[in-house]
Amino acid sequence: DNSLLSTVRGGSKMERYIVLITMHADPAMAPGYDEWGGTHTYMKELLDEFGKRKIRCLMFTRRSMQYLPYEEQYNEYCTVYRLTNGDNEPMSKTLLKKYHSQNVEQILEIIKKQGRLPEKLHSVYWNSGRIAADLSEKLEIPFVHSIISNSRGRVKRGAYEPMPEREFYEQEIYDKAQWLICVSDDEAADLMTLYNVDKDKIVVAGQYIHESFVMPSHDPNDFPRLNSTISRGSQIAAAEKYNKIAQPKSYDTFWAQKAFTYIGRMDRNKGLKHIFSSWNMLYNKYKNLCPPLWLAGGSLPEIEMIRSDFKEINPDLTILEQYGKIVWWGCIDPYGLSTVLLRTSVLLTHSLYEPGGRVAVEAMCEGVPVIGTPNGFAKDTITDWYNGFLVKFGDVAELSARMEHFIRQPYLSNxxxxxxxxAAKELMGSWRFIEKHLKCYFDCESSPKDENNAKPVLSHKKINLYPYCISRYSDETIKQFFHKCSGCTAEQLHILTNQNNSSDVYxxxxxxxxxxxxxTYTRLAISPMYNPVRKNEYARNAGKMFKTELQAYKRINSPLLVGYDEFHALLLLKKAEPFYVSSVDRLKLCIKNVLNNCQISKDEREKYIDIILLNDTPDKTIEKLNNEIEDFFFDPSCRFSGKLCWQTAAEMLNYNRSSIPSCIFMVLIDCVKHFSSTDEENTLERLCAVNTDLTFDHVYFFDGQICMIDHEKTAVGEPEAGVARLIHDFIIQQKLEKSMLPELFLAMNEIDGLRVRNLISFVAFGFFHDIIEKNVIYCTNDTENLKILQELMRL
Structure with a gap:
């Protein structure tokens, strides 16, 4: 060893280089086939990036195919050496251990021929880490180690570990390495808690994402990628300007109908049986309306193995394949995967343990949400109802429920x-994948980690998919509108962000x-995911919502309204201050204000009565009301009518039977029966304009008076319907105990024009609606609201 050190530390002027040791992952092998996976891609990406940056590298791996050369010049700067371990045929990585000493000697011999020592050693996975640790000691050179996965983390999550001694080798590697490179914060946490690693030597570098996912062959609305070196931002701008989206001839959902997709190795640890079980539940429920399940990756023997697992769940698998409901794509390259993702509704990943999860970010880059498990990479990157969902491994019922959202509402994917x-853009920006690797190699005076910034969760309901394509107005358009309405020149203008807005607000x-x-813009309708009434109306039309709100402002002669532009669906309002409803007296003031500003015309009253007296189903009634009464919007929840809302409640219960626990379901059945049978005397003579979405967020104070905003869901209905949401909010915000409810409604009895029995019914429907929504949308059991609902039944 001393002789070697003196030789390579001679006066050679050869440029610095990196030694990369990856015995089980040859960059020649594409991921997704047999045991070839993300690590093989990782190695290829490093060599590609080294070539671009003119960094010399010697990579050492095992020769696992006879046709691959022992030595290959990968690019001008990188050479791949394939060492002989056994018979030069594919081998399980669990067998590499017995060739350890042989590999150390072979690598030492090749380094000796270079004329100088490498700048740094970089090992990938624990087998290679053992080699790097030995070489580091012999050559007196520090080494960097990429984790890929760790034994204790796998076992902690219930995965099988075929080599129990692995964890002790890992501990030694982690203690000796200068830097430890992880792909996720969750993996870094494993190192600190399970191996007692100092956080200052851990680098979360993320992963490299292929250009085909960052810039796919076409955008969501079919505008093709330009064959140019212009930036992604310029590509998007060009698409917005030049995409020839014709005026929609229909609002059919053909462009939104896409597949459920799994991409990865055909490995039983990937949770494929659970994915198929979940899909099969949905297929049995929806039949031909269930999107197909696409599976990309795997060799034919592996696919046959997974097919046998699937046949245990559904013996008619072959028929499903013939009908195109189950499609096996096999092993395809990044450009092919990118194309598959363009027709994917949601990516399904369900690994027991997945520290990497590169495919999730690839999907997100293309605008595809992801359903993953809450460990490793997905735990750090996926947030429920933001960019996908997290489901515990093996929870087939919840996985099926999350997939069902995309059937009931196909535009949810967009x-x-x-x-x-x-999220992907922010994530990739924080990673600086290659820069962090280079810092580990060449600049070791300070940690190359960045501080992790918490990701903002911006909730919105925008759709930008044909035929519902939108683009943000320019500042100039907004300024011109403001000047036209007010006669003033805007001095300051900014759009509000990071708020749960369902409109653009400036x-x-x-x-x-x-x-x-x-x-106002056309936006996603949430109700189809849990309400069968008008379940195929996937979007809330901007024109209808805008007209309803404008007429409401005019009807109540609101002091806030300054001007409007019907063509662009723009309203100009004076800014008011929130009115905080912190007591029963302030609540009563709000309710009186609402009741004093709810008159409707004789013609509107008569049209409503004519339609209601037909006694049609809620579905047909809503359709007729919206078509024939122009200046109002009748929401599918039917909150405006005491009779219709409880008919709708019964339909919602039936529609979501499988998503609601039996104990809650029985209470809700009793609730529907109770309030359906306590209908008061005819209320049609009391009809008025009611905002069925009036909450505390919409109550403001301006120029000495209470003012209401956001009137998009103004309908014709019973007076109690217009104030029920306010009482609902008051009960929740004040955290009223059920024993306090009688006193609250006794106070409401003091307000002229209110019928308290009707009011209790409408308030109860609000809590009923919350319980359904939380069970179906958020997969949570709402026990607190259930207690309130039971008390309202007693009242």
Whole structure:
């Protein structure tokens, strides 16, 4: 060894280089076939990046195919050496241990021929880490180690570990390495808690994402990628300007109908049986309306193995394959995978333990949400209802429920997908994948880690998928609108972000006065995911919502309304201050204000009565009301009518039977029976305009009076319907105990024009609706609201 050190430390002027040791992952092998996986891609990406940056590298791996050369010049700067371990045929990585000493000697011999020592050693996975640790000691050179996966983390999560001694080798490697490279924060946490590693030597570098996912062959609305070196931002701008999206001839959902997709190795640890079980439940429920399940990856023997597992669940697998409901794509390259993702509704990953999860970020780059398990990579990157969902490994019922969202609401994929793109962009920006590797190699004076910034969760309901394509208005358009309505020139203008807005909201300042501009856009309808009434109306039409709100402002002669633009669906309002409803007296003030501003015309009253008296189903009634009464919007929940809302409640229960625990379901059945049978005397003579979405968030104070905003869901209905949401909010925000409810409704009895029995019914429906929504949408059992609902039944 001393002789070697003196030789390589001679006066050679050869440029510095890195030694990369990856005995089980040859970059020649594509991921997804047999045991070839993400590590093989990782090695290829490093060599590609080294070549671009003119960094010399010697890579050492095992020769596992006779046709691959022992020595290959991968690019101008990188050479791959394939060492002989056994018979030069594919081998399980669990067998590499017995060739350890042989590999150390072979690598030492090749380094000796270089004329100088490498700048740094970099090992990948524990087998290679043992080699690097020995070489580091012999050559007196520090080494960097990439984790890939760790034994204690696998066992902790219930995975099988075929080599129990592995964890002790890992501990030795982690103690000796200068830097430890992880792909996720969750993996870094494993090192600190399970191996007692100092956090200052851990680098979370993320992963490299292939260009085909960052810039796929076409955008979500079919505008092709330009064959140019322009930036992604310029590509998007070009698409917005030049995409020839014709005026929609229909609002058919053909462009939104996509597949459930799994991408990865055909390995039983990947949870494929659970994925198929979940899909099969949905297929049995929806039959031909269930999207197909696509599976990309795997060799034919592996696919046959997984097919046998699937046949245990559904013996008719062959028929499903013939009908195109189950499609096996096999092993395809990044460009092929990118194309598959373009027709994917949601990516399904369900590994017991997945520290990497590169495919999840690849999907997010293309605007595809992801359903993953809450460990490793997915735990750090996926947030429920932001860019996908997290489901515990093996929870087939919840996985099926999350997949079902995308059947009931096909545009959900696009709405969450817009967040997914933003999340992927932020994630890749924070990783600086190659830069962190280079810092580990060449600049070891300080840790190359960055501080992790918490990801903002921006909830929205935007759709930007044909035929519901939108683009944000330019600042100039907004300023011109403001000047036309107010006669003033906008001094300051900014759009509000990081809020749960369902419209674009701009703040404008002029002459020390502040204004709000609201732009209504066609947006995602949430109700189809849990309400069968109008379940195929997947979007809330901007024109209808805007007209309803404008007429409401005019009807109540609101002091907030300054001007409007019907073509662009823009409202200009004076800025008001929130009115905090912190007591029963302030609640009563709000309710009185609502009841004093709810008149409707004789014609509107008569049209409503004519339709209601037909006694049609809620579905047909809603359709007729929205078509024939122009200036109102009748929501599918039917909150405006005491009779219709409880008919709808019964339909919602039946629609979501499988998602609601039996104990809760029985209470809800009793609730429907109770309030359906306590209908008061005819209320049609009391009809008025009611905002069925009036919550505390919509109550403001301006120029000495209470004002309401956001009137998009104004309907014709019973007076109690217009104030029930306020009482619902008051009970929740004040955290009222059920024993306090009688006193609250006794106070409501003091308000002229309110019928308390009707009011209790409408408030109860609000809590009923919450319970259904939380069980179906959020997969949580709402026991607190259930207690309130039971008390309201007693009242």
């Amino acid at each position: 709405t969450l997908g817009q967040n997914a793109i933003a 703040m404008v300042k002029c002459n020390n006065n502040q204004y709000v501009i609201k732009r």
